[in-house]
Amino acid sequence: MTITTLPDRVAAQAGATRPVSLRERLQDLLPKIVLAPSFVAVIVFVYGFILWTVYLSFTNSKTFPNYNLTGTRAYERLWGWTFESDPPSSWYTSITNLGTFGVLYIGLCMALGLLLAILLDQKIRGEGILRPIYLYPMALSFIVTGVAWKWFLDPGLGLEKTLHAWGWESFHFDWIKNKDRVIYTVVIAGVWQASGFVMAMFLAGLRGIDSEIMKAAQIDGATTVQLYRRIVIPMLRPIFLSAFIVLAHMAIKSYDLVVALTSGGPGGSAWLPSNFMYEYTFKRNEMAVGSASAVIMLMTISAIIVPYLYSELREKGR
Amino acid sequence: MKSIVKVFAGALLASTVMTGASLAQTKEVQMLHWWTSGGEAAALNVLKQDLAKEGYGWKDVPVAGGGGDAAMTALKAMVAAGNYPTASQMLGYTVLDYAEAGVMGDLTETAKKEGWDKVVPAPLQKFSVYKGKWVAAPVNVHSVNWLWINKAVMDKIGGTEPKTFDDFVALLDKAKKAGVIPLALGGQSWQEATMFDSIVLSTGGADFYKKAFNDLDEASLKSDTMKKAFDNLGKLKAYVDPNYSGRDWNLATAMVIKGDALVQVMGDWAKGEFVAAKKAPGTDFLCYRFPGTDGTVIYNSDMFGMFNVPADRRAAQAALATATLSKSFQSAFNVVKGSVPARTDVPDTAFDACGKKGIADLKSASEKNTLFGSLAQGYGAPPAVANAYKDVVTKFVHDQIKTSDEAVKQLVKAIADAK
Amino acid sequence: MSTASSSAEGRSTLDRVVIYGLLGLFAAFYLIPLFVMLVTSFKPMDEIQSGNMLALPRDPTIEPWMKAWGEACVGLTCAGIKGYFWNSTKMVVPAVAISTVLGALNGYVLTKWRFRGHKVVFGLMLFACFIPFQAVLLPMATILGSLGRFGNDLQDLIGTSLGFGNPTVNLVIVHVVYGLGFTTLFFRNYYEAFPTELVKAAQVDGASFFQIFWRIMLPNSAPIFVVTVIYQFTNIWNDFLFASAYAGSGDVMPMTVALNNVVNTSTGVVEYNVNMAAAIIAALPTLFVYVVAGRYFVRGLMAGAVKG
C-alpha cells in the first residue's frame, strides 16, 4: 500500500496556523447562537418553573409561595386521598376520571378520526365542504362552545326536551346531571373538539401512502376491508403515535372543558387532575398540595412521553 | 429577514407608544372586579362617576367567571408580578391572606377621618382591618339566610310564612302536591353549602352555628345536631327537580320569578334578579328569613381590598375608599345589588321592603352579636376549610356520601385536614 | 392521489350511499353546537326561554348581533366586543410570527446544522409542550413583573421602556415561550425530510446561514408554515388563562377575556342570544382560518408534521 501518513499533529497545526477571523468563528457558532434564545427560554420558563413547582410541593405554601421546606406533607395527603374511594376524595375522583377520560377520549378520537379519514378518502364529492365541518371545532375555544354543549346535554333544555317535544317521550339522557356519567359527557364534547384534528392527521397519512402498494394489494385480491385492515392501517402506525402524543397531552391538560361544560359536575364528580391542581393552588390556597399534584401530573406525563421521545429520537437521529 | 425585523420593530414601536399612558397612572384607580353583568356594571358606574367628579380616572380590570375565581387568579398573578391594582373586589379571608403577605395598603388615616370604626359592624371589621390597619373598604353586606318565594304560587297553594323547619317542609309538601317544583336549587357546591349554612343555623341555633362554622369547634362539628342538620338537608333534597345539578343560581332564581318553582334558599343577591325582572316585594315575591333563623344574620360582604401602591397613587386610592363608603354610594349601589349597606347609618328610604328588613336585621344582629360569617361564602373560615366543607356538603347532596353519620365523619376529617 | 378508490367505479351504489350517509351523519354531529349557537343568536329572549333550542327562530332578529357587537357590557364599558379584535390582533400576530419564525430557525438548526447533543436539546424543547399552564402562571407572573420593573427603569433612564412590562408584550412573550415546543416540533419534522443536499449546494454556492434559511428553506416551507400558523393562531387567539391573568385591564384585554366577561356574568338575566352572537363573533377569525386554510392544513400535515 502506498499510504504514507503525515504526522497528524503537524498537519493539524498547519491548518490552525492560518488566522481564523472573528467573523468566521461567529459564522461557525451562528447555528448555536440562533438556537440559544429558544433553548434558554425553555430551560428557564419550563424546566426552571418545574423545579420551582417541585420545590414548593415540599413547603407548606398556602396562598402565596413560601420557601421554607417543611417536608412531604402535601404528598402524604395526596397519597392518602389516592385510596379514598368511598366517599371518593376529590383527588381519587380526579385520577380515576383521568383514566376513564383519557382512555375514551384518545380511543374515540382515534377511532372516529380514522373512520372519517377513510370515508373522506373515497373520492368524495364535497370533501371541500365536509373537511372544514369536521375541523372547525378545533378552532373554537371552550368558552365559546361550552355553553352550547351544556345546553344541548341538559335534559331540561336540550336533546331530551327536544325529543320529548317531537313526541319521543320515553327518551332519557341526563348524563350531565349524573355523578357517575358526567365524565362521559366531557368525553363527548372533547371528542367533538379534537377528532377532526385527528381526522386531518390520518387523512394526511392516507394521502401519503404510495398508491402502488394499494394497487398491488388489490391485484393480490384483497377486499377493501382487508386492504385497510392489513395494509393501510398498519402503514399509518407513525400517525397513530403522533396522534396519541397530541391527544395525550390534550387529555392531560384538559381543564376548561370540565369547567365550561359541568362546572365540576355534581359533587365535583367531573374533576380532572388539572382542575384539582387549579382548585388547590388558586381557590383553596393550598399551593403546596396544588404543586404536589402538578408534580405528579408531570411525572405521569414523563412516564408516557419520555420513552416515546427516547425511542423516536434514537431510531431516527443520525 | 427584513420582515422579521419589521415585526419586531413594529412590536417595539407599538409598545413604546402604549407605555406612554403610564404617566396618567397617578390620577386613576385600577380596579379589579368580577361585576360584569348589566346591573352590577351600572352600580359600579356610580362609583366611577363619583370618582370622576374628584378628578380621578377609572381603569377597569374586569375578569368574570366562577364567582370571582378567575379574578382571584388574575389578582394573584398581578401581585406575584408586583403590579398591584389600586383596589380589588375581594372576599373575607382572602383580604386577610393578602394582608398577611404584606401587600395591602393602609387606609387608617381615611378611616379615622370618616369614622368608619363606629359605623361598620364589628364582624366586618375583622376582615377589613388587619393588625389595627384598615386594608379594605366594605361595599355591602349580603345576608345568606333568606327564602325567596313567588307570591302567586304561594297564594295558589295557600301557604303562609314558615316559622320552623317543619313548617317549611310542610309548605314544600303543599307545593309538591300542587304540581310546582317546591324548591329551586342550583346543584353547585357553593349553592348547596350556602343553603346548608341556613339549615345549620336553623337546626342548631346561633351559638351552635358560631361554634361549628366560625370557631370550627370539633365537638360541635361531630355533634348529633350537625347530624340532624344533614338529615334536614337530606329532607330538602327531596323537593328539588331532577335537573338541578350544575344549574347556575340565577337560573334557579328565574324559576321562582317565572313561577315554575315556589322558593329558593339563597343570599339576598337573588333579590337583584327579582328587581332586574321588574318584580316588587310583597306583590310579586316574598322575602322571609330562613325558618328558625329570624334575628340572626349569616353574612358575607364584598370588599374593595386596597393594595400597597406607590405613594403617588395613594391619593386616588383614598378617594376611592372614601367614595366607596359614602352614604350616597352605599345606598345607590345596594338598592340595585339587593344587599344592604356596609355601614349601619345609611338611611333606608331608597330601599324596598326586603331591603328595609335587611337593614334592620343587620343592625339588630350587629348589636346582639348574632351576626355570623357564612362558611360557604368564605367568611366563616379560610378558603381551604370552606372548600373542604363545600366538598362534603355537595358530596352528600349528590349521594356520594350516603348517610348523615358518614357526612359528619367526613366533615370533621375534611376540616381537620384543611386546617 | 391514493387509496382503493381506483376501484370506486366498480363499487355498488349502496356503498356510496352508506359512505355519504355516514359522512352526513357525522357532519350533523359536528355542526350541532354551531347550529344551536346560530339559531339562538337570532332568537329574541322570550323565544329562547319558551321554545325548543333546536328550532329555527320563529321571529328572527339581528338585535343580539348588534348588541354583542356594539353594546354588550365588558365590565363597566358597554361598547360591545368590537374593540377587542384589535387588542387580540396586536398580540396574536406578533406572537404567531415570532414563535413560527423561531420554530423554523430551531428546526433548521436542529436538522441541518446539527451539533453534539442536538437530540437532547430537541427532546427538552418537545417535552416543554406538555407542561400544564396553570403550573407556570405564578412564576411567569413574577418574571414578567421583574421585566416590568426593568421597563420602568429603562423608561426613567432612556425615556422608553422598549415594551418591557407592557401587558400586550408580556402576552407575546408568554405565547412565544410556550409555543416554541410545538413550532420547533413541526418544523424539525418537516426539515428532517427536507433534502440536506440542497443546503450543501447552497453552501457551495456561497449562501450564508441566514441566506440559506431565507432563500432556500423558507420558500419551500409553505405547507408547514400553514400548519404552524393555524395551530399557533387558534391556540393563542383562544387562550384565556394567560390573557386574563396578565392582561385583564380594559384597554389591553384580548377578545377571549372580553367574551368571558360578556358570557360569564353571574347575575342578571343571561342574554343567551347576545352571548351566542358574541361567541360567534369572537370566533370568526379562527373559524375563517380553518375554513379557508383547511385544505392546506391537511396538505401541510402530509408534508411532514405528522411524522413525529
Next chain:
Amino acid sequence: MAFLEIAGLKKRFGNVEILKGIDITLDKGGFLVLVGPSGCGKSTLLNTIAGLETITSGEIRVEGTPINGLHPSKRDIAMVFQSYALYPNMTVAQNIGFALEMRGVAKADRDKAIADVAKTLQISHLLDRKPSQLSGGQRQRVAMGRALVRNPRIFLFDEPLSNLDAKLRVDMRTEIKRLHQTTGATIVYVTHDQIEAMTLATKIAVLKDGELQQVGTPAEIYNRPANLFVADFMGNPAMNLMEASVVSEGGRTLLSLTRSGDNDIRLPVPASASSQGLDGRKVILGIRPEAITDRDGADRNASAVEVVESLVEVVEPAGSDTFVVTHIAGKEVTARMRADADVKAGSRLPFAFNLDKAVLFDPGTGRRI
C-alpha cells in the same frame, strides 16, 4: 507542486474513523475519480474537499494554499450532487445564477453567464421552468450548468449519474468527458461504478473502509492492482483469483494449481512478480478474463502463454464475446473467448493463459508481489 493536494487527511465521527489518513494529489486539469463500495468514505472525502464536512486532521491544499477551515463558499469549488439539489422554488435560470448572486455579481453579467452556460448545455429553452417540470436528464444538465457558470478552480461530482437510466447515463458520461476535454477543468468525481471510473478518469483513487487502496491511472489500476481488493473491485467480469503454490521444478520456479478430479496445473511465474524468495510459498494468481482465451485468440505478441485443458461448466454468450466458466483451484474461473468460439458446456477445452497480464498476490497481506 500539484494543483490539489490532500495530505494525511483523517476524519472521525465520535469513535468511528471514517477516513484513516488519505494522501492524494491531482494536477491542474486532471480528472480524479474516487471509487469504492458504498460506505468506503468516498463521499465523505468529497465533502471534506467541498468544506461541507470538517476534518479531524490533515490538510487540503489548492495551488499550495491550505483550504481546510475555509467556508465552502470561499474555496472556489462547484459541486454537482447525486440528487442534483436544484432549488425547487427557483427557476432554472435562478438556480444557475444563485451562486453568482450570492457573490454579488451584477444582474446583467449574471444573465449573460447564465445564457452562455445554458447554450453550452443546450438548455436555453428551459430557463424559465421550475425543476419540478424537468426530466431527469434535464435536471442533470441544470445541475451541471449551476457548477459550470461559476468557472471554479475545482469541480466536484457526487455520483451525478446514478439517478439516470442506463442509456442516459452513457450519454451523460460522454458529455462529461467532452466537457472535461474542452474546458480543461479540474474535476474530482465520486462513483461506485468502476466503468465510469475507468472511462472518465485521468487518475483513480480506490477506497475501502476509509483507507486508500491505490491511486493511479486507469491502466495502472486495471493492470497492476495494488492488492486483492482493487483487483476484485475493478473490472467486469472481475479478475480471476486462484490459489497457487510456488514450486521449483527443474530449475524453474513454477506455480502449481490444484484441481479436483483432474491433474494439477503448472504455470510459469508472471514477469510482473520477481520469483526470488517465492519458493515454497502460497500465492494468489490474478488473471483477468480477457487474458484467458481459446488457443487461437491468444495474444501473438505475448511472451508467456500457457495452454491448459479444462472442463467447461457454463457458457455465457454476451454478443461481442463469449464468456466461458471453468473450475480451477477450487474457484470459478472466467475466460473470454471470441463471440463465435464453438464451445459447449460439459466439453473439455484448451484455455490459453497469457501470463504477461497476470499478477501475483500475497495471500497473507493481500498485496501484490
